[in-house]
Amino acid sequence: MSSTEDLAIGIDIGGTNTKFGIVNRNGKVFHRGEIKTRKHAEVAPFIDELYLSILPMIEYAGGPARIRGIGVGAPNGNFYNGTIEYAPNLSWKGVIPLAKMFREKFDMDVILTNDANAAALGEMSYGAARGMRDFIVITLGTGVGSGIVANGHMIYGHDGFAGELGHTMIIPEGRYHPGTGLYGSLESYASATGVARTAVEFLNSRPTVESLLRQYANEEITSKVVFDCARKGDSLSKEVYSYTGKILGMALANFAMATSPEAIILFGGLCNAGDMLFGPVTDSFEKHLLPLFRNKIKILPSELPDDDAAILGASSLVWDKERGGN
């Protein structure tokens, strides 16, 4: 790291762990660390521990003058208010004024948004969306999130909660999603949870079809198990990916006709399935597009390194603000 270059701190708050790091404009992570989010029933001691962990890094990186700001990605993070609002996976209930609390503790500029928006800005700063002004990032993890960039600006919407594409309905009266009370949302199909659920449904509805998955009890079947079986050549497991890809492709076509992006970038654990997922996604995507849009919009995998993706995404909030992103 050159001794004069600007740096940003990226903090990603997850339900279990909080990861952080110090990053330069090219997306190189110089220092990184991790604390347990879940350990802290209250937010104040969480911030205390985080501060004590990050402080030595800041000194080591050349002191606070080098740091342009702190970017925070958090579940249900609201960009406008700098708050975390009613996040179901965190023990801190209600509305938490996190950016303000961080600002007071660190005496630095703090920008906060949800994790999927942070991922999208990370792709724009360092990843597959470099140079793009119109793109969508879909995060395929335990849930399905999204960040939509149009005209070079992240869409936060009227209240700061835009980009909830995972909760859009794709199958009317389809699967019930206990977390939201909605039926047939994309997240019920195209998340890790959705993949496991599809596998169990397939096993139950086709009792005579052989499958490696039958070695597992229903409750042992996870997307990881389906992935491993599919890689071993298991037909039914591969079909689970075809089905997931078909539904995801239908949804992506809808999203593409809304904002006409240059590319849609898929991010998160499910993408490890590679062509098993991207093949059916792309086929279904093209089929469900208005002819005007066909063969123009790229479906790309994330280019952020798995381990640092969340830190990079969060840190890019700082560069996006400097760029006048919002």
Next chain:
Amino acid sequence: MSSTEDLAIGIDIGGTNTKFGIVNRNGKVFHRGEIKTRKHAEVAPFIDELYLSILPMIEYAGGPARIRGIGVGAPNGNFYNGTIEYAPNLSWKGVIPLAKMFREKFDMDVILTNDANAAALGEMSYGAARGMRDFIVITLGTGVGSGIVANGHMIYGHDGFAGELGHTMIIPEGRYHPGTGLYGSLESYASATGVARTAVEFLNSRPTVESLLRQYANEEITSKVVFDCARKGDSLSKEVYSYTGKILGMALANFAMATSPEAIILFGGLCNAGDMLFGPVTDSFEKHLLPLFRNKIKILPSELPDDDAAILGASSLVWDKERGGN
């Protein structure tokens, strides 16, 4: 009209007629006129006739120095290129460089976009979206179009064709749309054509149910006929609106979760149904939203006067450009 105020020309090109007018910043239309689009198999004589019709208006309004520019709304209009591209309802085939041709003829600044985007900018300049930075306009006419505004900017997308929400799929493997080859798109249900189709389907699938609609042959049933029968209290006709509203509300919930607008504005002939449509739309909309979004987003009727809406929308492109809209 004060003798110094700025004016804009609005031109709306439709498949049958082209309407035009001279408009001030408050949305007052001072002069208006109309020529037949369909009369001209070629675009050059169309522009000649339009020029000869508009020229006296310009002189009457105080001369070309008063006019800040020309805004054009056209089917398949591309904002970036100023072109009309492969518009199925026009006789001019292929890609027409319309803005350039207008610019050369009128020697004025010309901005072109599709009719639904123009409608959205019209609502922002003069109508229901005044003061809003995040909203969506859905045009419910023969087809279903849309314009999406986020962060105060119209979303044109990577290629200038964003906002095709009418072609997004709402019922997987649903109605076939002969114009696009797609199945289950919103336009197949929530357009005037879709309303007529729903009425015919209901009549055929419930042969014993009495209805005023049975006075008409299937091919005589239009959305106007359904509207008239519903107003006379016909239950089946009213149910057609409930069904249409339910499907439209599902789609609007999806759109809302994407860009988190302050309001969704419904524009066009179908809105004349008033509460028969808005009631079921709002119920279905709220039901299909993630709880986080409920009871926050308004569903509003257009506030542009029916007769001048298209001219107003087109003229507002001029003001939007001055505002730095894009």
